[in-house]
Amino acid sequence: MVLKILLGVLLTAVIVSGFGLPMSPHPQAWYELPVIPGLEEKARIIFFHVPTAWLSVVAFLTSMTYAIQYLRKRDLAYDIRSSAAAGLGFMFCILATITGAVWAKFNWGSYWNWDPRETSIFVLLLIYGAYFSLRSAVETEEKRATLSSAYSIIAAVTVPFFIFIMPRIMTGLHPGAKGDPEGAGPVVEFKMAPNMRVIFFTSLIAFTLLFYWMFTLRVRTAELETYNQRRG
Amino acid sequence: MSAARPSFRLFLRSTGAVFLKDLRSELRTRYAVSALIMFVVTTISIILFSLGSEGASPDALSGMLWVVVFFAAMSGLSRTFVMEEERGTTLTLQLLAPPGAVFFGKLLFNLVLVTGVNAVTVVLYSAFINGFVIRTMSIFVVTVLLGSIGFAAAATVIAAIIARANTRGTLYPVLSFPIVLPLLLSVIDATRMASEGAFFGEAAGEFQLLISYIVVVIVSSAMLFEYIWKD
Numbered sequence: 001m002v003l004k005i006l007l008g009v010l011l012t013a014v015i016v017s018g019f020g021l022p023m024s025p026h027p028q029a030w031y032e033l034p035v036i037p038g039l040e041e042k043a044r045i046i047f048f049h050v051p052t053a054w055l056s057v058v059a060f061l062t063s064m065t066y067a068i069q070y071l072r073k074r075d076l077a078y079d080i081r082s083s084a085a086a087g088l089g090f091m092f093c094i095l096a097t098i099t100g101a102v103w104a105k106f107n108w109g110s111y112w113n114w115d116p117r118e119t120s121i122f123v124l125l126l127i128y129g130a131y132f133s134l135r136s137a138v139e140t141e142e143k144r145a146t147l148s149s150a151y152s153i154i155a156a157v158t159v160p161f162f163i164f165i166m167p168r169i170m171t172g173l174h175p176g177a178k179g180d181p182e183g184a185g186p187v188v189e190f191k192m193a194p195n196m197r198v199i200f201f202t203s204l205i206a207f208t209l210l211f212y213w214m215f216t217l218r219v220r221t222a223e224l225e226t227y228n229q230r231r232g
Numbered sequence: 233m234s235a236a237r238p239s240f241r242l243f244l245r246s247t248g249a250v251f252l253k254d255l256r257s258e259l260r261t262r263y264a265v266s267a268l269i270m271f272v273v274t275t276i277s278i279i280l281f282s283l284g285s286e287g288a289s290p291d292a293l294s295g296m297l298w299v300v301v302f303f304a305a306m307s308g309l310s311r312t313f314v315m316e317e318e319r320g321t322t323l324t325l326q327l328l329a330p331p332g333a334v335f336f337g338k339l340l341f342n343l344v345l346v347t348g349v350n351a352v353t354v355v356l357y358s359a360f361i362n363g364f365v366i367r368t369m370s371i372f373v374v375t376v377l378l379g380s381i382g383f384a385a386a387a388t389v390i391a392a393i394i395a396r397a398n399t400r401g402t403l404y405p406v407l408s409f410p411i412v413l414p415l416l417l418s419v420i421d422a423t424r425m426a427s428e429g430a431f432f433g434e435a436a437g438e439f440q441l442l443i444s445y446i447v448v449v450i451v452s453s454a455m456l457f458e459y460i461w462k463d
Contacts, residue, residue, distance in 0.1 A: 071459050126410040133406055137397040143463075147393050150456045154389060154411060157452045161414035161445055165421075 010206035018047035051207035053096040059089025067149035079145035084218040090128040116166035250337025268308040287363040294423040306405040309387040313395035335457040343384040367429030375422040378442040389453035
């Protein structure tokens with residue numbers, strides 16, 4: 001209950017301040033956000049797009065951790081958690097992709113440019129998609145849990161290679177990347193104005209709490225479903 | 233591998249036995265080899281027809297080579313494990329050999345298969361596709377070799393997963409693609425370098441990446457294989 005109220009307050013604050021606070025080229029008052037050249041009003045997306053991208057990675061790691069736990073303990077409760085985290089991660093991954101693509105249309109001129117970050121989120125989408133198609137292809141519960149756990153671990157092990165490959169193949173357009181013409185993009189690095197930083201980190205915390213809440217809900221429903229099935 | 237102290241020599245011998253068993257049954261039927269070669273021939277002719285008399289840029293052509301390799305591998309490499317399920321010999325193999333030996337035996341077989349097929353693919357591709365010129369042969373040879381090992385490593389563990397699932401054929405490329413993508417990207421980049429005539433040292437970064445990819449994938453799949461293989 002406390003969590004839900006806190007979550008409601010935090011997210012409302014983030015939404016209101018993220019969209020509502022005025023932007024000015026020379027911020028005077030504490031509530032005025034600075035204008036970032038090249039981004040202007042479009043910079044507001046950072047409060048919503050970055051947390052979703054962050055959550056799709058967090059969910060992926062959560063899912064993998066539970067997958068390892070499942071393989072060690074062979075308890076289906078871990079598999080329920082692993083797939084619940086993956087399901088949420090898939091959703092946030094789609095959200096991050098769509099919000100990013102819409103933003104890219106207005107800032108870079110096209111919806112998709114195969115920028116390194118776009119490529120990595122695309123790979124993450126592919127992995128989630130493959131994970132769920134594998135799950136739907138196996139009927140026995142234990143087998144499904146084992147195979148999907150093994151797959152998510154293999155996928156998690158190969159993903160870090162993109163960090164080394166991407167910069168060699170293409171230069172980035174994404175704010176915060178090396179190829180950004182402004183040099184300093186408004187991403188997590190501490191080049192953000194202090195008031196923006198407060199909203200940004202509040203949003204990050206709020207979204208993480210949202211993830212936690214949705215995750216526990218999903219786990220509870222999934223556990224009740226299996227309980228019902230066992231009773232017939 | 234939980235026995236008191238299984239001697240390494242015994243492990244090697246069962247690995248070799250699994251490999252020889254697969255090799256012998258392949259030589260008898262020649263199912264995988266003929267399917268793979270026909271696949272390569274088909275794909276290359278489709279590329280030839282679609283290019284017509286127009287040439288494509290060397291960059292595009294060096295990428296296209298790996299498209300052929302990827303889909304050829306996807307059409308044949310799941311065979312080793314799917315075959316065991318179809319013949320109903322999985323249980324026997326589980327009883328007779330330790331999981332590690334099964335994995336490395338199958339990996340070895342896939343490695344031989346992929347390397348052979350890739351050699352044929354490369355020869356056919358450079359013979360029939362005009363405009364695909366390799367200027368630095370050393371880079372290209374190393375790339376094809378490392379690429380084959382990497383493909384075999386990733387494809388073997390995915391094949392083991394796929395063989396245990398209900399739908400075998402269709403899911404294989406879907407599951408493999410995200411895993412193989414880092415390999416594909418760096419192999420394509422190295423091939424582009426080879427066709428541009430870069431010095432051998434310039435491709436060192438790609439080779440480091442390929443080698444570490446191979447090591448990481450083989451080690452993690454050897455660790456996971458026991459869970460996938462045993463019921």
